[in-house]
């Protein structure tokens with residue numbers, strides 16, 4: 001799939017999003033629940049800010065010494081018989097992975113959830129050489145069955161679908177004949193996927209954190225599919241972004257704790273699995289061969305820049321779960337496998353501004369994301385940095401486009417003008433309409449359709465967020 | 476052990492160093508003294524009894540029932556748990572603690588009197604173990620470490636302690652001597668950290684298990700029981 005999930009224009013995607021009332025209802029409910037659970041588990045600690053400070057410090061130290069810790073990690077992996085491949089690009093990574101698979105003469109691949117394999121479009125590469133690649137995370141499996149519908153959230157990928165839609169997908173694709181009760185749907189997935197787990201010759205996983213001191217990789221999951229994928233197949237391939245590393249098990253403790261609490265409001269997920277190389281001699285289950293592929297794919301460009309803190313991200317989605325813009329436009333509007341605030345910051349860094357220059361404007365700069373982030377990435381400030389860079393770059397582009405950008409930025413970044421912007425639309429959007437955007441409503445008008453953004457009077461995000469139910473925003 | 480292959484390392488790491496605006500670092504990096512250490516505040520100075528209370532409390536949130544018993548009545552409690560989980564067939568670790576606590580006998584009785592298939596994980600039998608585990612109704616293991624905060628059992632795998640036992644059967648039963656309880660993940664990872672520096676070779680698989688498998692991928696509604704066990708019971712031995 002790659003990072004890009006759509007060829008439509010940004011505003012067309014947004015329009016689709018805000019007109020999809022089911023999706024919006026689902027997103028509103030999901031955000032409410034996820035955010036509620038997170039608040040509960042973080043508040044009961046009593047010193048959440050200390051945890052955030054520590055987590056931030058750990059991530060910063062690790063990134064500052066990334067070459068050192070990666071070297072220590074691969075030393076330990078290879079000393080214990082594991083194989084390591086460093087891939088600068090998606091193509092290099094896919095070439096290595098397909099060569100391992102070919103070497104094993106494998107046809108059946110079982111995967112557990114991994115954003116980075118999405119990012120490099122690995123499934124496509126494996127399918128091209130004739131492999132049957134099965135996603136085993138329930139949400140991912142649903143999307144895969146539904147003709148590869150793109151994910152809309154990094155933790156709950158099928159968030160935009162309701163249970164009836166899922167039942168229909170199962171019915172059409174797998175002759176499912178039971179109800180839309182989530183328990184029945186999940187049980188069906190269990191039965192169907194068991195066969196795939198047992199048949200798979202190769203298991204492919206992502207990696208939440210690699211531990212440098214022992215050469216271990218860890219997987220944080222609830223369903224048990226990652227354990228299945230690393231217990232039954234004879235070969236295991238783990239694919240990780242190069243920044244996904246911690247120095248020792250002690251720091252792992254902190255980051256896993258932050259991830260579980262921030263992502264799903266659990267103290268720990270049902271399974272935290274630490275895997276070190278292949279199985280030991282005499283062991284019965286577990287892979288005989290272990291490979292880890294460490295991916296750059298644009299990440300090193302971010303190191304040493306004002307955006308470096310983006311690499312602190314532990315992919316918990318807490319920023320997505322509090323974002324008022326995500327709430328209104330949904331995940332697909334971002335056109336990237338990484339949606340929400342982190343997506344708006346990260347996607348243009350990995351893919352460039354050409355396709356994603358609007359993303360940094362898809363924010364009200366309310367700072368809720370920054371407040372929510374367990375590793376203290378200053379997300380809203382980074383969005384402003386992006387905007388500055390875009391305006392600078394826009395100096396080279398056409399006048400009309402520049403104006404479009406400005407009018408849009410103006411309305412979005414400046415709450416005081418937001419209302420005026422929408423009222424006085426003609427003077428602001430006039431040049432844009434004439435300037436050749438042509439089709440669809442102009443950006444300002446479009447954003448005014450997203451009712452109920454934080455009041456331009458400077459009402460704090462919290463107040464707005466807490467008061468939103470009273471305003472009838474449940475629907 | 477033959478060393479594994481490593482490809483493209485130097486080019487990759489040199490680039491990172493260059494981006495960071497300095498020479499490659501191969502040595503001399505020390506972990507800083509972290510300014511804050513909130514993890515040690517959790518259940519600080521709690522007694523084993525207090526930890527047990529926290530553990531039991533939290534298990535309510537993770538859909539896991541806990542049976543507390545003394546060593547002398549362990550056998551009965553064990554039989555009760557097996558029947559709660561539906562009996563039929565059992566796979567368990569080849570672990571001395573089963574013998575030490577008299578559970579091997581209890582399992583013989585289950586086989587003799589209740590017609591339950593009982594299989595002890597046996598590395599000599601190879602793949603056969605996995606096939607049995609896949610068909611089994613109950614998988615039973617001891618906890619190597621237990622975490623009060625999250626209702627977690629920590630399992631270290633090895634040849635006699637297969638990964639499949641806590642994963643493939645339909646249900647899972649963990650036996651937890653109270654002495655294995657620590658406040659939270661912090662104390663467990665500290666032990667593992669010591670293993671990593673002392674041993675060199677880690678157990679190839681370490682699992683932190685908190686209750687049965689579950690998912691909220693459909694409309695964020697919690698479903699208990701997906702690919703791993705659909706039900707879990709813990710037995711805590713309170714005088715051990």
Ligand code: SF4
Pocket residue numbers: 262312313314315316317318319320342369372373374375376377379
């Ligand atoms: S940016 Fe922060 S809040 Fe958002 S996903 Fe990453 S770690 Fe979580």
